[in-house]
Amino acid sequence: MSETLVVGIVADTSNPGAAARLLRDLGQLVAADGGFSRVEVVVLENPSSQPDPGAARELSVADLDIVHVGRASQERDAARGWFGRVEMLPGRLPIATARTIVQRHAFERAAGERASVWILDEDLRLLPLLEAMARGEPPLSERLRCLRKERVDVAIGPVLGAPPLPARSTARVNLEDVRRHLDMLAALDPHAPWPDRAAENARVRRAFPEYYYDLSRAHVDAGAHPMWLEPASAGETVRSAFARLAAGVSGLLDGTPITRAIPESPALAAGSSLLVRGGNTLILRPSLLAEIPNLALRLGGRTSRRSDMLWARLAKTLQGARFARASITALQDRSGPGRSSFDPEKLLDDVRGSALVAALDTLIEQGALARGRSIPRELVERASTIYVARVGERLEAVHRSEARARSLLQQMESTAAARDGRSGFLRHPAHAEAVEQLIENARRLLAAYEGSIEPCDPSAEQLDVERFFLGLADEIDAYRKASIPSFQPARSG
Structure with a gap:
């Protein structure tokens, strides 16, 4: 029996290049996979600045059924309560709000018992999956059927390449490596072959699964x-490797790693457990998308991140959803403008989101969550103290990490700039x-570190956290009761 697939993407129509690449990959995938009776793509437009006038054309792919949901439509539907209690803020929508809207639109189109929804971050590429299919491995539709036989409700696909984290939280570990490379480069003839130390890298990845994360x-x-x-290729010279290293420092501003990219992973069992939801998520039980919104904490004009992790925990706890890791691999491509901001406030949003997840985990462990039931106040107060402690601990870690990053950059600049002092x-x-490029890129990155996280007193946020959890049941209920009865946005593509 054929599968139905609805794909949901939130697209920055100010910089449509990333989403356009993903849509072209989807077009190739649909053309190569005959196991779907219908494939439909929902593109939620969420510009970071003035929309690109050519975005609609760029985000259209021949023979791919695409529905564009613009801001006017979003605001109209939100005012009618079709997305629960979402707040339509001016400018670019927070990721939690955008995910809630796109998942609701995707759910409304995912009719039938063999329908699935694939939520994809716009900066992903499907090249690993396309290459696997070209090698004769099972197409996506067959993989979906296997997951359905395993009674999986939500499948998380691996993401290779750049880590799916704010750029500012992955730079420092790469800078530690760059500094070490300078010592090694001083001892190697520029025309000698660059050493292959892949085996050492593999050992570090096995020992430290979050080898790419500063915090x-x-x-x-x-x-x-x-x-x-x-080595980029067999026989690459030291000179060539140094040129790549020096150029790579600039990419850290966009979250593109130099030494700590996520490589190809081995095949994963369909039933291997993983309680997250990320940028490459297949929902084989679409009704979950109508039951649980993406929730976040709103503080001081900012919105916390990690709403996908809250969603996953709530889906499992309140709806009994079964999560699994599946070998449906995507590549994170942060090339191009605006892909990942180095803004320190984005890092604070992530810290708060991580702390909110820790507080929710405490409530789940205490059995405090049940559908339609408010959480007892004393348990909420206990969870809010967890939040306060976690934010404080994380902020200390951030300040230590950023001070170290600045020190490393200053060392690099000093070592490279002092011509007579180079070893x-x-x-x-x-x-x-390469030395001149390293100096230039180190200075640019050092300048980006001049802006630091604004002073934050997590204890002043405790009441907001308590209100968040005390209102959680009502927030979910409002979303669950929402619907989109007359749902015919204009199509393109």
């Missing part, structure tokens, strides 16, 4: 354990251009 709580600081630039082969004329 990991899963293990000790992975930045203390070196990772090395691997060994760093003085070699073959490296002159």
Whole structure:
């Protein structure tokens, strides 16, 4: 029996290049996979600034059924209560609000017992999946059927390439490696082959699963354990590798790693458990999208991140959803303008979101959540103290990490800029251009670190957190009772 697939994407129509690449990949996938009776794509327009006048044309793909949901339509439907209690703020919508709207639109189109919804971040590419299908591996429709046989409700696909985190929380561990590389480069002839230390990198990845994250709580600081630039091709020279390293420092501003990208993962069992929802999520039980909104904390004009993790926990706890990791791999491509902001406030949003997840976990462990039932105040107060402690601890970690990043950049600039003070082969004329690029990029990154997170007193946020959890049942109920009865946006594509 054929599958029905609805794809939901939130697109920045000010910088439509990323979403356009993803849509073209989807067009190729649909053309290559005959196992779907219908594929429909919902593109929620969410510009970060003035929309690109050519966005509609760029976000159209021949033979791909695309529905564009513009801001006027979003505001009209929100005013009618069709998305629950979402607040339509001026400017770019927070990711929690945008995800709620796009998932509701996707749900309304996912009719039938063999319908699935695929929520994808706009900066993903489907190249790993397309390449796997070209090698003769099962197409997406067949993988969906296998997951359905496993009685999986939500499948999380791996994301390769750039880590799915704010750019500012992944730069420092890469800078630790860049500083080590300078010591190694000083000892190597520019025309010698660049050493292949892939085996060492693999050992670090096995020992420290969050090797790419400056602020990991899963293990000790992975930045203390070196990772090395691997040869781009057989026989690559030291000179070529140094040029790539120097250029790569600029990419850290956009969240593109130098040494700590996520490589190809081994095949994963369909039933391996994972309680998250990320940028590559297949929902095989679409009714979950009509039961649980993406919720976030609103504080001081900012909205917390990690609403996907809250959604996953609420879906499992309140709806009994079964989550699994599945080998439906995507690649995160942060090339192009505006893909990941280095704004320090975005990092604060992430800190708050992480703390909110920790507080919710406490309530779940205490059995405080049940559908339609408010959470007892004393448990909410206890959870809010967890939030306060976690934010305080995370902010201390951020300040330590950023101070270290600034120190590393200053060391690099000093080492590279002092021509007479460069050691060994760093003085070699073959490296002159790379050294100058390293200096320029280090200075740009150092300037970006001048803006730091505004002082934040998490204890002053405690009452807001308590109100969030005390109103959680009503918020979910308002969303669950919403519907979109007359639902015919204009189509394109």
